[in-house]
Amino acid sequence: xxxxxxxxxxxxxxxxxxxxxxxxxxxxxxxxxxxxxxxxxxxxxxxxxxxxxxxxxxxxxxxxxxxxxxxxxxxxxxxxxxxxxxxxxxxxxxxxxxxxxxxxxxxxxxxxxxxxxxxxxxxxxxxxxxxxxxxxxxxxxxxxxxxxxxxxxxxxxxxxxxxxxxxxxxxxxxxxxxxxxxxxxxxxxxxxxxxxxxxxxxxxxxxxxxxxxxxxxxxxxxxxxxxxxxxxxxxxxxxxxxxxxxxxxxxxxxxxxxxxxxxxxxxxxxxxxxxxxxxxxxxxxxxxxxxxxxxxxxxxxxxxxxxxxxxxxxxxxxxxxxxxxxxxxxxxxxxxxxxxxxxxxxxxxxxxxxxxxxxxxxxxxxxxxxxxxxxxxxxxxxxxxxxxxxxx
Amino acid sequence: xxxxxxxxxxxxxxxxxxxxxxxxxxxxxxxxxxxxxxxxxxxxxxxxxxxxxxxxxxxxxxxxxxxxxxxxxxxxxxxxxxxxxxxxxxxxxxxxxxxxxxxxxxxxxxxxxxxxxxxxxxxxxxxxxxxxxxxxxxxxxxxxxxxxxxxxxxxxxxxxxxxxxxxxxxxxxxxxxxxxxxxxxxxxxxxxxxxxxxxxxxxxxxxxxxxxxxxxxxxxxxxxxxxxxxxxxxxxxxxxxxxxxxxxxxxxxxxxxxxxxxxxxxxxxxxxxxxxxxxxxxxxxxxxxxxxxxxxxxxxxxxxxxxxxxxxxxxxxxxxxxxxxxxxxxxxx
Numbered sequence: 001x002x003x004x005x006x007x008x009x010x011x012x013x014x015x016x017x018x019x020x021x022x023x024x025x026x027x028x029x030x031x032x033x034x035x036x037x038x039x040x041x042x043x044x045x046x047x048x049x050x051x052x053x054x055x056x057x058x059x060x061x062x063x064x065x066x067x068x069x070x071x072x073x074x075x076x077x078x079x080x081x082x083x084x085x086x087x088x089x090x091x092x093x094x095x096x097x098x099x100x101x102x103x104x105x106x107x108x109x110x111x112x113x114x115x116x117x118x119x120x121x122x123x124x125x126x127x128x129x130x131x132x133x134x135x136x137x138x139x140x141x142x143x144x145x146x147x148x149x150x151x152x153x154x155x156x157x158x159x160x161x162x163x164x165x166x167x168x169x170x171x172x173x174x175x176x177x178x179x180x181x182x183x184x185x186x187x188x189x190x191x192x193x194x195x196x197x198x199x200x201x202x203x204x205x206x207x208x209x210x211x212x213x214x215x216x217x218x219x220x221x222x223x224x225x226x227x228x229x230x231x232x233x234x235x236x237x238x239x240x241x242x243x244x245x246x247x248x249x250x251x252x253x254x255x256x257x258x259x260x261x262x263x264x265x266x267x268x269x270x271x272x273x274x275x276x277x278x279x280x281x282x283x284x285x286x287x288x289x290x291x292x293x294x295x296x297x298x299x300x301x302x303x304x305x306x307x308x309x310x311x312x313x314x315x316x317x318x319x320x321x322x323x324x325x326x327x328x329x330x331x332x333x334x335x336x337x338x339x340x341x342x343x344x345x346x347x348x349x350x351x352x353x354x355x356x357x358x359x360x361x362x363x364x365x366x367x368x369x370x371x372x373x374x375x376x377x378x379x380x381x382x383x384x385x386x387x388x389x390x391x392x
Numbered sequence: 393x394x395x396x397x398x399x400x401x402x403x404x405x406x407x408x409x410x411x412x413x414x415x416x417x418x419x420x421x422x423x424x425x426x427x428x429x430x431x432x433x434x435x436x437x438x439x440x441x442x443x444x445x446x447x448x449x450x451x452x453x454x455x456x457x458x459x460x461x462x463x464x465x466x467x468x469x470x471x472x473x474x475x476x477x478x479x480x481x482x483x484x485x486x487x488x489x490x491x492x493x494x495x496x497x498x499x500x501x502x503x504x505x506x507x508x509x510x511x512x513x514x515x516x517x518x519x520x521x522x523x524x525x526x527x528x529x530x531x532x533x534x535x536x537x538x539x540x541x542x543x544x545x546x547x548x549x550x551x552x553x554x555x556x557x558x559x560x561x562x563x564x565x566x567x568x569x570x571x572x573x574x575x576x577x578x579x580x581x582x583x584x585x586x587x588x589x590x591x592x593x594x595x596x597x598x599x600x601x602x603x604x605x606x607x608x609x610x611x612x613x614x615x616x617x618x619x620x621x622x623x624x625x626x627x628x629x630x631x632x633x634x635x636x637x638x639x640x641x642x643x644x645x646x647x648x649x650x651x652x653x654x655x656x657x658x659x660x661x662x663x664x665x666x667x668x669x670x671x672x673x674x675x676x677x678x679x680x681x682x683x684x685x686x687x688x689x690x691x692x693x694x695x696x697x698x699x700x701x702x703x704x705x706x707x708x709x710x711x712x713x714x715x716x717x718x719x720x721x722x723x724x725x
Contacts, residue, residue: 071559307559
């Protein structure tokens with residue numbers, strides 16, 4: 001009941017704001033933001049405990065809109081949220097110009113292939129859309145797409161693996177047993193981790209592909225020790241299993257009693273329900289009130305994207321994608337996003353600079369960049385790609 | 393007449409009671425100034441004696457205590473028990489919670505009107521400012537403000553109230569006579585504290601993520617100065633202004649700079665930063681003692697308070713208190 005009451009309040013206040021906007025405020029700036037997704041069911045069997053909530057990502061955008069409208073009412077700005085689910089469109093070929101007739105502000109939650117299609121379409125437009133990628137982690141996107149209209153609030157795999165690599169180095173866990181989950185995304189993750197290992201001089205002493213020829217539910221206690229047995233001990237097991245098919249069985253079952261990091265055990269991402277510093281507790285409260293569940297990293301990435309647009313609109317009083325894009329990449333952009341320091345976009349590839357949280361399932365362990373990792377511009381640039389690695 | 397056997401032990405008991413009570417009262421009405429510090433994660437208040445610099449008492453209070461102020465004669469204190477959704481009233485003579493005020497949800501900071509009977513609190517979760525009448529313990533009004541309202545200040549003449557909203561990046565100006573919001577000013581990202589000058593002419597506002605302090609002309613809400621900071625050896629992103637105090641006896645302002653672990657000293661005539669004083673980790677709120685010879689800082693992460701000698705501009709001592717010390721006020725002699 002409690003939560004329902006508050007949910008209603010949010011919805012009603014939005015409704016009242018909308019009515020007011022319609023009636024009296026002719027000078028009001030209306031800011032439509034569109035969320036495009038194509039939620040394709042993965043072909044892999046996923047542990048029930050790890051299935052993404054139905055509204056993952058979009059839920060964060062909704063909270064971002066509510067927050068932005070609370071601010072907007074003092075500035076005569078009204079943020080309107082629209083969503084398009086491409087998975088519901090049966091046509092195999094997407095007609096982008098039909099879906100997006102006018103220049104718009106977009107949050108995209110798409111698979112890499114569709115996203116590249118959209119980016120290619122966008123780069124051919126005279127008046128392109130502003131695109132913020134809120135879900136794809138692909139490194140290729142960050143290294144090869146340098147359109148000034150494209151931004152990423154989702155972290156790259158490189159930011160994630162660098163965050164882990166710094167922690168491993170600080171903990172002196174530099175002899176690694178690496179497990180490859182053998183899906184295309186796992187391969188991408190693994191490539192990224194190998195780049196990190198090279199940067200930080202971490203030794204991958206063993207690398208093995210996981211093969212699904214046993215029933216883990218019954219024999220996990222026998223299978224994993226055998227799989228992770230080596231002649232000489234390693235310091236840590238790193239698992240690349242982005243689809244969560246087997247990684248959760250690795251901790252506590254390794255041949256040597258060693259920590260597990262990567263996609264199971266200690267994981268690196270932008271957000272976790274246990275984060276409460278730097279005002280995060282308030283954000284977690286608001287999210288829980290609105291959606292009746294904990295805020296996950298997908299939600300955070302979308303929330304931050306909306307807040308970034310809203311801040312740019314607040315400062316420029318424009319909704320023109322080109323004006324907003326150049327503001328987002330500029331020096332004046334500064335986003336307070338519950339991370340204890342201002343977040344900005346890398347102007348060379350549109351990636352959001354941000355600290356990465358290292359968590360276990362129930363709590364925060366650490367946060368990267370770790371102390372002592374330096375960069376001439378910002379310590380946050382020790383995570384992910386630097387200018388010289390992009391669009392060369 | 394020989395007293396009855398029954399009477400004697402009770403006389404002793406009475407004497408004992410008198411001795412104990414006197415002892416008890418003498419510890420409470422201390423001969424020195426006392427700093428009251430709310431410990432956000434310990435649900436308690438640490439009371440620190442300012443001549444010996446030791447914690448002499450720890451008072452259990454409601455959940456997640458943050459904002460803390462005294463009433464004008466310092467007989468009572470008001471505490472924001474954020475997670476208990478109430479303002480608690482502490483009787484300073486007995487260290488007992490003697491009452492509560494309705495606060496709305498999640499009160500974070502409080503400010504008292506000069507009339508002594510109206511108290512304002514920012515409801516961080518609900519984007520509201522609540523106006524409370526103390527004698528009747530009634531909510532007079534709730535005013536819509538931006539997301540995560542935080543810093544509150546009432547002008548010394550009592551005519552104006554401002555509240556900052558952290559996620560909306562604004563200062564909301566409110567007329568205390570009508571409880572209406574008459575102006576809004578955008579400031580740097582994540583504004584925290586607001587303080588009026590004694591002459592009611594200026595308003596100082598800190599922006600934690602923006603890394604600056606904005607000084608407004610109160611009359612027309614125009615920006616008079618923007619003060620920025622540069623602490624040697626610390627990345628500018630970690631220089632995050634939070635608490636501000638303005639000295640009455642000298643033209644000096646002190647600004648707590650959060651995770652840079654420094655307090656900036658500003659000459660209010662020239663608006664130049666004179667010095668940066670090293671204090672504990674994640675310095676947050678600030679308070680003077682009565683004659684302003686000492687400045688106290690709460691340091692969230694190191695769980696202590698630092699004591700600054702304002703003549704020498706030197707940090708002279710740190711005192712361990714509870715976990716995440718947040719608010720601080722000094723009980724004068």
